Amino acid sequence: MDVVLTTAPEEPLVTLAEAKKQLRVIDGFTDDDTYITGLVSAAESYLDGREGVLGRALVTQTWTGTLDARFPSEIKVPLPPLQAVTSIKYIDQSGVQQTLDASMYDVITNTEPGLIVPAFGQCWPSVRCQRQAIEVVFVAGYGIASEVPKRVHRAVLFLVGHWYTSRVPVNIGNIVNDIPKTFDALIGTSRVWRL
Incomplete structure (x- = not known):
């Protein structure tokens, strides 16, 4: 079945406040809010929907x-x-x-x-x-954001943290690592394996 998104979720899986708490961004510091919001959106897109690695819908x-x-x-x-x-x-x-x-x-x-x-x-x-x-x-989808499994919610926060601290894809002079295995452990049981 070919599918196309008709109505996007009404709320994000992770709020800006949750992401800032994960990143330990100081209260009142707003300079990175747009950047962090973009990271949250990118992390959710990486996991959610037709193109997402999970192969499932998250928020309704x-x-x-x-x-x-x-x-x-x-x-x-x-x-x-x-x-x-x-x-x-x-x-x-x-x-x-x-x-x-x-x-x-x-x-x-x-x-x-x-x-x-x-x-x-x-x-x-x-x-x-x-x-x-x-x-x-x-x-x-699972329903509202709070009904999505916690491990998926945590995976979004994990990606946001990883991308926030590693702002470029290649780190010259250091060992280059893929997304750490913790991420795979978080999403592994939620992934729909496509044939």
């Missing part, structure tokens, strides 16, 4: 996914955890976009990835054979 966000030509037996919804499906639309055989009634399908949110399957006794409708014939709008 809405995505639109598309499928080609026909309904599969079950629709695997990327970017767990799946909260809800807002709508499913499809192009019928006449080329008219239709909205599938929610009673026609079941949404399974307690698996990763989340699934959409025909309801008992129902079948998927016929779809015109074309690219992006099916559109699924879904809500994904």
Whole structure:
């Protein structure tokens, strides 16, 4: 399923105040606020969403996914955890976009990835054979920032700290290290392994 972000999270995972506390920035010092806010945004982008290394949604966000030509037996919804499906639309055989009634399908949110399957006794409708014939709008993420697992929250703070103290990618004359193993330990169990 191809996906595009429809509605971004309404709040950041890490606030500026939390990041400054992690960095031990003195109270009242605001010269680096814009820079730190940018680091927080970059760290969250590194982990979150379609391009993020975790392969999942963190704070609640809405995505639109598309499928080609026909309904599969079950629709695997990327970017767990799946909260809800807002709508499913499809192009019928006449080329008219239709909205599938929610009673026609079941949404399974307690698996990763989340699934959409025909309801008992129902079948998927016929779809015109074309690219992006099916559109699924879904809500994904753990909820508000405080509901995201603490290890993921800590990983964002860890990245912000690492980037704040290492402001250039190459350190001439010293041993160059990748992001320390602590980071891998924090995100390892939260990563969705793509096939």
